[in-house]
Structure formats: structure tokens, C-alpha cells
Amino acid sequence: AQSVSQHNHHVILSEAASLELGCNYSYGGTVNLFWYVQYPGQHLQLLLKYFSGDPLVKGIKGFEAEFIKSKFSFNLRKPSVQWSDTAEYFCAVNAGTSGTYKYIFGTGTRLKVLA
């Protein structure tokens, strides 16, 4: 069965520290990859996505992610986090065949940034 793993469940960083959140998926076919963020009390918002092309994608608020096909990974990075980045981050994979595509979300990573 398809699955998405986020190994870091809780991350605590100080402001200006660098961030890398891991995401691995299990699916052998074509995938579309997403990172969503859920700020406290707010709804899920798209940070960035990968469909095809350059495997290094840039998103909003200085986030970027790299798709490494051979490692089935799509890790999220930010060089310098801010207190306002405190949120829950979900990796999602959209995979399947025509008519059966599904979003599968990872378990999420709660990031706390200390001021």
C-alpha cells in the first residue's frame, strides 16, 4: 500500500536555525508531491509542490524542497527559520492511476521555533 513517512514528529529550533524535515513515500509510479502547512488555528495551506521538471522547488516564505527519486524522498528545507514558522507541516503524495488518484498525507511534523 502507498504510504508517506515523516520521521520527525516534533522539532524545536531557535530562530535563525536551519530546518530540514524529512518525507519519504512508497509508490513506484509517477507521483506528485506537496508540502502543506497548518499554522495554529488556521487551515491547511500549500507551501510548495512538485509535479515534474527541476527537482528543487521553491515555495512561499523561503521554503524549498528537493525531490530525490532514487531515495523516494521530498525533504523540506529552510535556511533560517522564524518564530512565525511555528506550525504543523504535512507532506502529501498524490499517486495512483486515472480515476483512482488519492492524496496520502504523512503524519505531520510539529515545528516550534523559539524566539
Add this chain to the structure above:
Amino acid sequence: DTEVTQTPKHLVMGMTNKKSLKCEQHMGHRAMYWYKQKAKKPPELMFVYSYEKLSINESVPSRFSPECPNSSLLNLHLHALQPEDSALYLCASSQDQFPDTQYFGPGTRLTVL
């Protein structure tokens, strides 16, 4: 307008009640989704509507009944729910059914007593 709206924001209901959740989008999207999110868990897909037709039902109990009256509206009718159904119910929409970026609403926080 890239907004998906959901009403109500909060709902408390008894196990014998019948209630409905409403979701609306005006982005011209042709696919709409219901997800259930328990605390500290990722969203779990419940239903997908594509061009107003139910295309995916993730083996959801019949006490949850979705309805898509038109391309902008999605309802979730609730009847005889159990306390374990308490959760945040999220609606999302996308231009077309997968693969595509989904836009999420703020959710309805449901408590079943």
C-alpha cells in the same frame, strides 16, 4: 478568490441528531473533497466528488452521507453519529480530480456527545 468556506465552524450534536456540514467554493473547481482530521493526526480522505458525481468513497460508514447539489457546493449529512466521530471535518477543492493542488477550508469542529 482562492477561498473555500465551511459552515458551521463548530457543531455539537447528540447521537440521535441529524445535522449537515456545508462547504462552498467559487473558484470554478470541479473536484471537491471531504476529509476527517483527528487531533494530532493527518487528514484522512472520506469522499471525492468530481464533476458533481461521487468518484471515491473511502469505505465511510453510512451515517455520513455526502451530497453535491452543484459544482460550488458540497454537503455532508450526519445522522446517528458516535462520540468517536468527533473530529475536524475539512473540505477541499481542486481544479480537477487528482493530480492537482487542493485548497482547504478552515474546517468544522464537530463534537458528538
